[in-house]
Amino acid sequence: EAGVAQSPRxxxxxxxxxxxxxCNPISGHxxxxxxxxxxxxxxxxxxxxxxxxxxxxxQLPKDRFSAERLKGxxxxxxxxxxxxxxxxxxxxxxxxxxTGFEQFFGPGTRLTVL
Amino acid sequence: xQSVSQHNHHVILSEAASLELGCNYSYGGTVNLFWxxxxxGQHLQLLLKYFSGDPLVKxxxxxxxxxxxxxxxxxxxxxxxQWSDTAEYFCAVPSGGYNKLIFGAGTRxxxxx
Numbered sequence: 246e247a248g249v250a251q252s253p254r255x256x257x258x259x260x261x262x263x264x265x266x267x268c269n270p271i272s273g274h275x276x277x278x279x280x281x282x283x284x285x286x287x288x289x290x291x292x293x294x295x296x297x298x299x300x301x302x303x304q305l306p307k308d309r310f311s312a313e314r315l316k317g318x319x320x321x322x323x324x325x326x327x328x329x330x331x332x333x334x335x336x337x338x339x340x341x342x343x344t345g346f347e348q349f350f351g352p353g354t355r356l357t358v359l
Numbered sequence: 360x361q362s363v364s365q366h367n368h369h370v371i372l373s374e375a376a377s378l379e380l381g382c383n384y385s386y387g388g389t390v391n392l393f394w395x396x397x398x399x400g401q402h403l404q405l406l407l408k409y410f411s412g413d414p415l416v417k418x419x420x421x422x423x424x425x426x427x428x429x430x431x432x433x434x435x436x437x438x439x440x441q442w443s444d445t446a447e448y449f450c451a452v453p454s455g456g457y458n459k460l461i462f463g464a465g466t467r468x469x470x471x472x
Contacts, residue, residue: 287462
């Protein structure tokens with residue numbers, strides 16, 4: 246079974262630039278998550294999709310971050326414009342459903358904002 | 360809101376030593392509890408989980424965790440660590456209607472041969 250795919254693996258940008266990350270979840274997984282992991286901290290949920298609908302985006306900085314899940318499969322997370330404090334690893338995860346199921350994580354995208 | 364505390368941020372052990380990593384969560388009642396592990400250069404992966412039933416849960420690679428409801432704790436244990444257990448360990452608890460995971464800050468374990 247293929248795992249969660251993410252690209253790019255690394256990205257370096259300057260502040261005020263924009264950046265986009267892509268995630269392809271495990272086939273058949275209805276729930277998709279984007280987490281932000283700042284160095285020295287645990288992952289923090291940014292947004293959770295159930296199929297192609299958003300069910301939790303309470304910690305997403307909506308003035309600069311946006312995300313969509315096309316046709317309930319792939320997802321993109323965008324930052325525009327980026328700030329220095331956005332430097333982090335962005336993790337995508339998926340699960341069969343929102344409750345009682347294991348979340349499977351991708352390798353993450355390491356973003357450095359200069 | 361639910362929160363998770365991991366008391367040890369860095370742990371250094373010699374091979375064959377015993378391991379216990381602390382995890383406390385803030386809300387009582389019915390809880391599901393998880394330990395995830397991230398080996399160097401690898402993805403986060405599930406180590407073990409507690410949903411209900413026997414409070415002593417066994418996971419992969421000889422790890423176990425005990426859910427103690429009265430102490431709001433879910434400590435991770437292994438009787439004899441190996442060099443290959445060097446990794447970062449995260450405790451996590453679902454929160455909210457759609458059970459988003461709240462992670463602790465993680466414990467970085469280094470095992471010396």
